[in-house]
Amino acid sequence: xxxxxxxxxxxxxxxxxxxxxxxxxxxxxxxxxxxxxxxxxxxxxxxxxxxxxxxxxxxxxxxxxxxxxxxxxxxxxxxxxxxxxxxxxxxxxxxxxxxxxxxxxxxxxxxxxxxxxxxxxxxxxxxxxxxxxxxxxxxxxxxxxxxxxxxxxxxxxxxxxxxxxxxxxxxxxxxxxxxxxxxxxxxxxxxxxxxxxxxxxxxxxxxxxxxxxxxxxxxxxxxxxxxxxxxxxxxxxxxxxxxxxxxxxxxxxxxxxxxxxxxxxxxxxxxxxxxxxxxxxxxxxxxxxxxxxxxxxxxxxxxxxxxxxxxxxxxxxxxxxxxxxxxxxxxxxxxxxxxxxxxxxxxxxxxxxxxxxxxxxxxxxxxxxx
Amino acid sequence: xxxxxxxxxxxxxxxxxxxxxxxxxxxxxxxxxxxxxxxxxxxxxxxxxxxxxxxxxxxxxxxxxxxxxxxxxxxxxxxxxxxxxxxxxxxxxxxxxxxxxxxxxxxxxxxxxxxxxxxxxxxxxxxxxxxxxxxxxxxxxxxxxxxxxxxxxxxxxxxxxxxxxxxxxxxxxxxxxxxxxxxxxxxxxxxxxxxxxxxxxxxxxxxxxxxxxxxxxxxxxxxxxxxxxxxxxxxxxxxxxxxxxxxxxxxxxxxxxxxxxxxxxxxxxxxxxxxxxxxxxxxxxxxxxxxxxxxxxxxxxxxxxxxxxxxxxxxxxxxxxxxx
Numbered sequence: 001x002x003x004x005x006x007x008x009x010x011x012x013x014x015x016x017x018x019x020x021x022x023x024x025x026x027x028x029x030x031x032x033x034x035x036x037x038x039x040x041x042x043x044x045x046x047x048x049x050x051x052x053x054x055x056x057x058x059x060x061x062x063x064x065x066x067x068x069x070x071x072x073x074x075x076x077x078x079x080x081x082x083x084x085x086x087x088x089x090x091x092x093x094x095x096x097x098x099x100x101x102x103x104x105x106x107x108x109x110x111x112x113x114x115x116x117x118x119x120x121x122x123x124x125x126x127x128x129x130x131x132x133x134x135x136x137x138x139x140x141x142x143x144x145x146x147x148x149x150x151x152x153x154x155x156x157x158x159x160x161x162x163x164x165x166x167x168x169x170x171x172x173x174x175x176x177x178x179x180x181x182x183x184x185x186x187x188x189x190x191x192x193x194x195x196x197x198x199x200x201x202x203x204x205x206x207x208x209x210x211x212x213x214x215x216x217x218x219x220x221x222x223x224x225x226x227x228x229x230x231x232x233x234x235x236x237x238x239x240x241x242x243x244x245x246x247x248x249x250x251x252x253x254x255x256x257x258x259x260x261x262x263x264x265x266x267x268x269x270x271x272x273x274x275x276x277x278x279x280x281x282x283x284x285x286x287x288x289x290x291x292x293x294x295x296x297x298x299x300x301x302x303x304x305x306x307x308x309x310x311x312x313x314x315x316x317x318x319x320x321x322x323x324x325x326x327x328x329x330x331x332x333x334x335x336x337x338x339x340x341x342x343x344x345x346x347x348x349x350x351x352x353x354x355x356x357x358x359x360x361x362x363x364x365x366x367x368x369x370x
Numbered sequence: 371x372x373x374x375x376x377x378x379x380x381x382x383x384x385x386x387x388x389x390x391x392x393x394x395x396x397x398x399x400x401x402x403x404x405x406x407x408x409x410x411x412x413x414x415x416x417x418x419x420x421x422x423x424x425x426x427x428x429x430x431x432x433x434x435x436x437x438x439x440x441x442x443x444x445x446x447x448x449x450x451x452x453x454x455x456x457x458x459x460x461x462x463x464x465x466x467x468x469x470x471x472x473x474x475x476x477x478x479x480x481x482x483x484x485x486x487x488x489x490x491x492x493x494x495x496x497x498x499x500x501x502x503x504x505x506x507x508x509x510x511x512x513x514x515x516x517x518x519x520x521x522x523x524x525x526x527x528x529x530x531x532x533x534x535x536x537x538x539x540x541x542x543x544x545x546x547x548x549x550x551x552x553x554x555x556x557x558x559x560x561x562x563x564x565x566x567x568x569x570x571x572x573x574x575x576x577x578x579x580x581x582x583x584x585x586x587x588x589x590x591x592x593x594x595x596x597x598x599x600x601x602x603x604x605x606x607x608x609x610x611x612x613x614x615x616x617x618x619x620x621x622x623x624x625x626x627x628x629x630x631x632x633x634x635x636x637x638x639x640x641x642x643x644x645x646x647x648x649x650x651x652x653x654x655x656x657x658x659x660x661x662x663x664x665x666x667x668x669x670x671x672x673x674x675x676x677x678x679x680x681x682x683x684x685x686x687x688x689x690x691x692x693x694x
Contacts, residue, residue, distance in 0.1 A: 031476075035483035083463055142673035143682065145463050146619060149410070149612055150666040157663035165657060292467060328483040336475030339468050347454035347465035 006357045013299060016352050017345060021297065024340040031336060035328050042322065042329060049321025050314035058189065058203020064306075064313030065205075065270045068212040070291025071309055072219050073130075073263035075300035077144075079223055080256045081236040086133060086148030087264040088288025089155030090126040094265025096159065097125030098272045099279030102180040103167065111183020118184070119211075119269050126265015127258040129155060134257025138250035144257075152288075163281055176280040186211075186274045206274030211266065216302040219263075232256055264288060286335075293338050296346040312338070375516070381640050382524045386532060387598060389636030391416065391607075393535040394590035395614030396621070396628045397542040398583035404546060404623060405579035406559040406685040411451055411466035412587055413611025414473030419444040419591025421477040424491040424602035425484065427498050433596050436498075440596075441588030447473070448584030449577075456576050459689035470611075478604055489604040491595070500529040500597035529597040531589060536629075538586060543625040545582075555579055559683035562690045572690045590614075616669035622680050635665040 029039035050060045070087045077084035084090075101121035105114045133147035163175040186207040190200040223229040231252050235242040243249055271283045290312055297311070298304030319334035344351075395412045402409035419440035427436030447469050454465040481489040505526040511518040546552040557565045558575045566572050590610075595602045617635055621628025642661025649655050672680055 031479065035479065083461075085463070085467070136670070136674045140674040142670070142675075145408075145410070146615070146673060147670055150616065150670050153609060153612065153666045154663045154670075157659040157666075161657050161659040289467070289471065292464070296464065328486070329479065330482055332475055332478040332482070332489070334475070335471060336479050339470075339472030339475050342464060342471060343450070343454065343468035347460035347468050348458055349460065351458045351460075 007353075007360045011356055011360065012353070016356060017297065017299065017349075019352055020344040020349060021341065024337065024344040027340050027344075028333070028337045032329060032333070037326055037329055042326070042333075045321050045325045046315065046318030048318075050318035055190075055201035055203040056317060058201065058205040060310070060313040060317040061209055062204045062206070062270070062275070062313070063316040064309045065209045065212045066267050066287040067290055067294045067309035067312045068216060068305060069266040069270070070264050070288050071294030071298055071305040072215065072302065073260045073288075074291045074295035075298065075305060076219065076223070076232070076263065077256060077260045078295055078300050079229075079236050080232045080253060081239075082134075082137070082253065082256060082260075083145050084130065084133075084148055084257065084260050084264075085145055085292065086130065086151045086261070086288070087291045088284050088286065089148070089152035090129045090261040090264035091267035091284045091288050092152075092155045092159050093129040094122040094126035094262075095268035095272055095279055095283060096162065097121030097123070097265065098268045099167065099177055100125075102184055102279075103177060106181035106184050111181060111185075114181070114184045115186065115273060118273055119266075122265040122268040123262040124265075126268075127262035130257040130259075130261020130264070131254060134254040134261075137257070138253040160281065163279070167279070174280075177278050179278050180273075184273070185277055186269060188274065204275045206270065208266070208270035208274045211269065213306075215263065215266065216306060220302045222259075228252075228255070264291070290338060293342045293345070296349070297341060375519075377644070379519060379523045381637070381644060382520075384640040384643070385633060385637040386524065386528065387636075388639050389632045390528075390532045390535045390598070391590040391593050391610050392614045392617055392632040392636060393629060394538055394586045394593065395611055396618040396632050397538050397625060398586035398590070399615055399618040400542055400546065400623055400625060400628060401555070401579045401586070402583040403618070403686055404559045404683055405555050405576050406562060406683055406688065406690070407451070407455065407576055407580055408462040408687050409451070409466055409580070409583060410463060410612075410615060411447065411469035412583075412614055413607055413609065414466075414470035415444045415447045415584060415587035416591045416594065416611050417470075417477055417605070417607040418447055418473040419588040420595040420606055421481065421491070421591075421602045423588075423592040424494065424595035425480075427494055427596050428492055428601075431498055433498055433500055433592075436596050437500075437589070437592045440592040441585050444588035444591060445581055445584035448580045448587075452577050452580050455689060456573055456580075459691060462687055462689075474605065477602070481602065481604070491602040493601040494596060496600075498596070499600055500531055500592075502527045502529050503533075529593075531593040531597045534589065535593075538589070539625050539629045546625065551578075556683070559685055562685050566690075566692065576690075587611075613665050616665050619680050619682075620665075620669055620672055623683065638664050 032039040032042050049056060051057055070091065073087050073090065074084055098118045098121050101118040102114060105117060129151060133144055133151055136142040136147050137144040160175070167177050168175055169178040188204060188206045190202050193200040223232065231242070231247045234245060234247060235249060235252055239249060267284060267287055272279055276283065294305055294308040294312055297308035315334045315337060319331035322333055323330050395416055399409050399412055422443035423436040423440035426439035427433050430436070451465050451469055454460040455462040478489040481487070481491060485491055511521050546555060554565060554570055554575055558572055562572045565575065594606055599606065613635055614632070617631035618628050620631035638661050642658045645656050645661070646658045647655065
């Protein structure tokens with residue numbers, strides 16, 4: 001399936017996705033109504049929770065950072081018509097990269113350098129976890145969807161094993177490593193603001209957000225302004241055409257999956273270097289899967305992905321507020337909304353196309369062009 | 371010697387208990403994927419129907435009613451999947467993923483709204499569940515040294531859904547390979563154009579297949595919450611749908627080999643639990659995570675063609691349109 005070539009771009013890229021999103025929210029509202037609460041009040045509470053309280057915007061942007069990384073990861077693979085469901089596992093293993101670098105070097109090397117190495121570690125480890133399924137797809141013909149699903153579970157088992165048995169801080173019960181040394185980590189924005197004399201409410205928002213924005217620009221440049229990006233997009237449009245044009249399909253697939261995994265791995269710098277300051281169990285918390293919704297909504301473009309990440313960031317942060325304000329709806333409501341967004345913006349993305357085409361042709365129909 | 375025999379018996383017993391939902395789901399997967407529809411939504415359908423089964427049973431007091439409610443819920447999810455990827459030609463993987471995430475959110479949200487127990491349903495009394503059935507004639511065999519014990523412990527004493535899962539395998543095999551419907555179903559999954567040319571509706575065939583898949587997933591969910599378990603707990607499907615998917619691939623989309631894959635994966639899990647904290651000669655302690663990861667690793671290795679080649683149905687994942 002692809003976008004309709006009857007209706008103009010502003011309809012197919014602008015209006016229809018918004019209508020799909022609107023439908024997803026309508027159905028979510030129906031559910032809220034069904035469990036006996038007022039959907040409009042729920043929206044109001046969530047908006048207030050996401051933007052109004054002190055520090056709320058910081059929290060929203062902190063979640064946004066995760067979603068930018070995983071959204072870009074999924075989007076890059078989508079450009080080559082590869083479906084990378086493995087963002088969750090790649091982010092998790094990326095965390096292993098951060099953890100290992102910090103635990104090995106933080107006692108001996110200056111903090112700033114360890115942080116840089118840890119960022120590289122997250123990218124490299126995430127990339128490895130993406131490259132293997134990429135290789136298996138390119139060279140052995142395994143379906144990337146299945147392999148990446150399997151790799152999520154393998155990553156989960158691996159991390160539990162390592163955290164429980166190997167790199168746990170000795171003498172404690174919960175499966176976490178020791179804290180990283182104090183100079184290591186990405187500074188939180190409210191602390192940074194204090195240095196320049198600004199007073200900001202406390203929030204986990206940290207320099208990873210800047211990294212995410214930079215990476216977004218890099219993503220745009222890579223996909224639309226380089227030879228490699230052209231090859232990736234050609235491959236996505238037609239594999240036979242790509243082969244005919246002399247593009248090396250299998251190495252392109254492997255490189256795309258490596259970069260995709262590396263992008264997902266960056267979630268670890270936001271979570272571990274920016275907030276937790278140690279490696280812990282389950283820190284990815286489903287961000288990898290949300291990345292799929294983000295990429296679908298954002299139409300695989302960095303600007304769209306930023307906006308979709310912001311929306312999901314607001315949903316996550318606003319969702320926590322639901323717990324305090326309502327008795328019968330909780331933050332898990334957000335999971336339901338997320339599922340509906342994937343359904344309407346992803347699986348049913350083209351449901352409205354025929355209707356829009358009819359309406360468009362009726363009012364603006366120039367049948368010679370259509 | 372006697373002790374190790376006991377261990378083997380109890381291992382096999384738990385293998386069967388663990389494998390039952392896998393078998394239902396894997397058969398569901400075979401029906402769906404043989405007709406050309408990728409079904410990664412097995413997990414979500416199982417989770418949803420587990421919740422509905424427990425809720426309906428709690429509200430009515432009848433597990434039979436709960437079972438039918440579960441099947442109905444799971445089939446509704448199948449219909450959403452069908453509407454998205456058969457009628458609207460949407461992406462099947464995305465649609466399946468949407469169903470999984472929806473089921474996660476929906477079960478917790480409704481659970482909290484209905485019962486205010488953090489997403490759990492109230493636990494069910496034993497008369498509200500499908501309880502183990504003891505075969506009277508098998509108990510007579512218990513004096514036979516080895517076989518007797520095997521029968522009594524492993525074959526007898528499960529709930530009705532366990533036996534139904536075995537029937538489901540033969541049902542799947544029979545329908546897919548021995549009936550006209552099955553021939554058409556396989557053809558729709560391999561070359562839908564050919565079936566269309568013969569005057570059979572591809573769309574109708576695919577809807578029928580995913581509805582059968584929905585029923586089977588409903589049985590799997592009901593097994594979890596009103597037969598094996600006594601109530602619904604958050605995320606209680608815990609990745610079983612994906613293991614079933616792996617088992618289906620491992621069984622190369624064939625019912626009988628898939629049954630053995632399910633039993634193998636069930637056995638690995640039972641063994642993993644059993645071996646926790648046990649020192650083995652030569653090897654030492656095997657981490658339980660190794661056993662947990664093994665089904666996935668094996669599937670990856672198989673898919674990569676290192677142990678035989680698993681070939682998916684030809685038209686899988688491709689929406690059918692007459693023009694195209």
